[in-house]
Amino acid sequence: MNMKRFLSYIEEIQKQRKLTKTQVYLATFGILLFLAIALILPNYLVKRQQIYKSRAQTTAALTPSGPVVINGQNGTVITGLKITSTTGDCVQIINSTNITIKESEIGPCNGRGISISGGSNNDVYDNYIHVENTPSGCCDTRDGILIENGSAFDTIQGNVIAYGESNIEVQTGSNHDISVIGNFLLNPRGPYPRGQNFQSWGTDGSHPNSNITVSNNYTSSSQDTTKYLYAENQEDSINFGHTTGITVQNNYVAGGHSDSGCGIIADADANSANFSNNILSDTGQCGIGIANGTNQVVNGNKILNLNPVVGAGNTALYVWSTYTAYPCGPVTVSDNIADEIKEDGVTHSGFWNGGGCGTVTLTNNTFNQAAYDILYPMASTNPPPLIPVQPKNCVANSPYTTNTSLAQCGSGSPSSSPSPSPSPSPTPTPSANLVGYWEFDEGTGTTAAASSGSSNAGTLINGAFWTAGKTGSAVSFDGVDDAVTIPASTKYDSNTFTTSFWINPLTLKSGNGNSNMIMGRETYITKGFRFGLNTNGAPSFWTTQSGGSISLTSSLVIPTNAFSHVVVTYDGSVGKMYINGSTVVFCHCWRPCDTLRPSPTPCVKGQIAHAASHRDSCSHRDRPRGHLSRSL
Numbered sequence: 001m002n003m004k005r006f007l008s009y010i011e012e013i014q015k016q017r018k019l020t021k022t023q024v025y026l027a028t029f030g031i032l033l034f035l036a037i038a039l040i041l042p043n044y045l046v047k048r049q050q051i052y053k054s055r056a057q058t059t060a061a062l063t064p065s066g067p068v069v070i071n072g073q074n075g076t077v078i079t080g081l082k083i084t085s086t087t088g089d090c091v092q093i094i095n096s097t098n099i100t101i102k103e104s105e106i107g108p109c110n111g112r113g114i115s116i117s118g119g120s121n122n123d124v125y126d127n128y129i130h131v132e133n134t135p136s137g138c139c140d141t142r143d144g145i146l147i148e149n150g151s152a153f154d155t156i157q158g159n160v161i162a163y164g165e166s167n168i169e170v171q172t173g174s175n176h177d178i179s180v181i182g183n184f185l186l187n188p189r190g191p192y193p194r195g196q197n198f199q200s201w202g203t204d205g206s207h208p209n210s211n212i213t214v215s216n217n218y219t220s221s222s223q224d225t226t227k228y229l230y231a232e233n234q235e236d237s238i239n240f241g242h243t244t245g246i247t248v249q250n251n252y253v254a255g256g257h258s259d260s261g262c263g264i265i266a267d268a269d270a271n272s273a274n275f276s277n278n279i280l281s282d283t284g285q286c287g288i289g290i291a292n293g294t295n296q297v298v299n300g301n302k303i304l305n306l307n308p309v310v311g312a313g314n315t316a317l318y319v320w321s322t323y324t325a326y327p328c329g330p331v332t333v334s335d336n337i338a339d340e341i342k343e344d345g346v347t348h349s350g351f352w353n354g355g356g357c358g359t360v361t362l363t364n365n366t367f368n369q370a371a372y373d374i375l376y377p378m379a380s381t382n383p384p385p386l387i388p389v390q391p392k393n394c395v396a397n398s399p400y401t402t403n404t405s406l407a408q409c410g411s412g413s414p415s416s417s418p419s420p421s422p423s424p425s426p427t428p429t430p431s432a433n434l435v436g437y438w439e440f441d442e443g444t445g446t447t448a449a450a451s452s453g454s455s456n457a458g459t460l461i462n463g464a465f466w467t468a469g470k471t472g473s474a475v476s477f478d479g480v481d482d483a484v485t486i487p488a489s490t491k492y493d494s495n496t497f498t499t500s501f502w503i504n505p506l507t508l509k510s511g512n513g514n515s516n517m518i519m520g521r522e523t524y525i526t527k528g529f530r531f532g533l534n535t536n537g538a539p540s541f542w543t544t545q546s547g548g549s550i551s552l553t554s555s556l557v558i559p560t561n562a563f564s565h566v567v568v569t570y571d572g573s574v575g576k577m578y579i580n581g582s583t584v585v586f587c588h589c590w591r592p593c594d595t596l597r598p599s600p601t602p603c604v605k606g607q608i609a610h611a612a613s614h615r616d617s618c619s620h621r622d623r624p625r626g627h628l629s630r631s632l
Contacts (some may be wrong), residue, residue, distance in 0.1 A: 061410040068097050078189050085109045095119050103409040108132040113144045120152040126391055128398035128407050129161045140169055149173040158391035160188035160398040163230050172202040176210040177465045182390020185219040190233035200241030205269050211245040215468040216390045221255035235261040244275035252384050253280045259312040262286035266293045269326040276300050276561040281378045285312030292323040296331045301559050303338040304375040316340040320354025329358025339371035443473040448484055458484040500567040503558050541568050
């Protein structure tokens, strides 16, 4: 029935029944309301049924289990379970080491999904965790994952975590070296001051959390209950307080509507934060906030917020000290593209400096309309990643999973396609001349295995830890004394060589390449080498034997907070350095070791290791803080 005929029908009823216009209007409204309910409700119920049906499918191949408690254990592996609890936490890990929880469904829980208290090297891989029950008040009784009481070297990777008080909370007790990699975090439910997809908040300024990495995650907050079981009640999506040594990189952060929250924020006493190469879309009144803390870097992020919050600040990126008890600044803001539309729908606010953070350096940023023109629409220019972003061993089985790069956990086949996946490429046979190859893909433990015939495994020492790499994992160094040591061997002696690796420096010390040494050989003075970065990031390579030395220094700098590929070759007469595939420098000169002066003699043969031999007892302490990935 079209609208004209419908109105004529109503007028005819009015004449025949002698009804007033008010009565007619009320009757008409009732008819329209009934039609709306009849049309919308079935569709709503179908969507809800689809969500619950998807949930049921995730449990099909899992073994039902009640709560799991692991206390004082080492090396326990929990896999393939459907864990629920009506009385408290689903999983408790207490003062234990090397525990792995993987490929399971955890939830609903009448407590936390997983509680990790103390211990070290505990890993959570490829699970679907959904607490669902909300607390009566704050705090941390219904988190998806809670890490506390000094736990260290834990990795949370490839999970789908939804509907927690906070989805991941690292709380109290000086926890350190925690890596959160490649997860999908959905709709935290609070209440305030919780309601984060991820939060690290140490005990206080004297007992902070430290060395926290959040990389390659997809965080999403939505109030659409036709699509999700529960609406979000998010404060900030990614939040830090009383934490030092923070890396937040390559995350996709979407959604949020708090009038005081941000997508990513350095909050009270959050120091040495590096927010780099993240994408933020419609995160509410704030994209990235620097509200406190020293030595902060905001680099290479893309922010477009088109959902301003009534009565809030509504700016894409801000620097403003909001805590007088702790220092703030300096802050470096570089290479960002950011815009937010204010409440009037016209005014742009890409950046705001509210003061109190000392020196704020702005370099090569694009804000306001120019940023909008680059980023809009985000669904096309920067679409969200697959779910979960970076699985560890298989794809977590959840209602929201879209990633088919690996088989679905427990299925042995891709998660959304019945066609067989391509056969994996055979592992290449190492060249006869390859004497050392370290992929750094273990992701846990203190051993870096050699993938070549050298069988010379490296050892992580002095707190070097695993983090996300260019692909897979990498080793992160603190710039003080962290290192990977490799046993000495004469097989690394050679008259010609090639050495290569990926490097992601986070900060650089003042001085020459020796001050920021990346890799080297213990006997570099007579038959070894060193590779490092100068203060400005220019790579420098030096090798020598008893007859002299070759020195290569590039005019092209290696940027901080991004992976670069470096190759150095020497064929017996000419040395070359390549940065990201481009030749940047040839052999400069030979220098006799006794005088260290330029010599007119041509480059001659030297001795050097083919591999990343990190055993330089003189200067491995001088490594810059950063990541080394896939060393050859």
